[in-house]
Amino acid sequence: MHKQKAQILFKCHHQHDKPEYEDSTFTITKIIETNKSTPIFELILDNCKFIMDNNFCLQISQLTSLIYLGLNNCNIVQLQHIPKIESLKRLTLDYNFIQNSELIHLKFYQDKLLSLSIMSNRLNFSDQTLLQEFYLFHKLIQLSIAGNQKDITEHESVMMRDEIFKNMKNLVFLDTIARGEYLSTCIENQFNDQKQEQDYLSRLDVLDWKTEQEYKDADQ
Known part of the structure; x- marks a missing residue:
């Protein structure tokens, strides 16, 4: 399985001028202490090796201003103790070992998330009920599921899309891939690769994302 290059382990953006705080050592205590002095809006724990147990998630759930949580390449198998944060809008779980049955534990976020990325996990799209799980996230504006569809043909992939x-x-x-050509005059509607899309999403203030109808109105 392809692994992303090692990145910073602790990164948070602060309100307004958004100075970056980065640290090569990761401790929950440091995160919580930082959040006490200035609210953390973005927390990226990519490539951190930890046990996502109840204690870990209860502590992360104290970040009540968090908008984006990145948990990529963290050896995550189960989502039973995923942090529950009311303010969260974007969640990335790429390059882990998550299977279909674990998606039920994301139910808390079905009416909250605007962006969900769960690439290169162990999702089995030959199970016809899997798509029904994603349909429950009715507010999603962006979804990434690439790297899981290893047992379906290109035609099946197009039909699924x-x-x-x-x-x-x-x-x-x-x-x-963007929906419809109407986006072409109001926003870049395609990307050359997944990294380009992720870089774009990182620049985007998800609180200002528009729904499909608003994009249609803007293009008319």
Whole structure:
């Protein structure tokens, strides 16, 4: 399995001028202490090796201003103790070992998330019920599921993409592919690769993301 290059282990953006705080050592205590002096809006724990148990998640859930949580390449198998944060809008779980049955533990976020990335895990799209799990995230504007569809043909992949767009009315971006050409005059509607899409999302203030209808109105 492809692994991302090692990145910073602790990164948080602060309100307004958003200075970056970065640290090569990761401790929950340091995160919580930082949050007491200035609210953390973005927390990236990519490549950190930890046990996502109840204690860990209860502590992370103290970050009540968090908008983006990145848990990529963290050896995550289970989501039973995923932190529950009301303010969260974007969640990335790429390059882990998550299977279909674990998605039920994301139920808390079905009416909250605007962006969800769960690439290169162990999701089995030959199970016809899997897409139904994603349809429950009715506010999603961006969804990344690439790297999981190893047992389906290209034709099946195209059909699945069309099915997802049909059933997720607010979805604009799916695995670097945008819905409809109407986006071309108001926003870049395609990306060359997943990194380019992720870089774009990192610049985007998710609180200002528009729904599909608003994009249509802007393009008319």
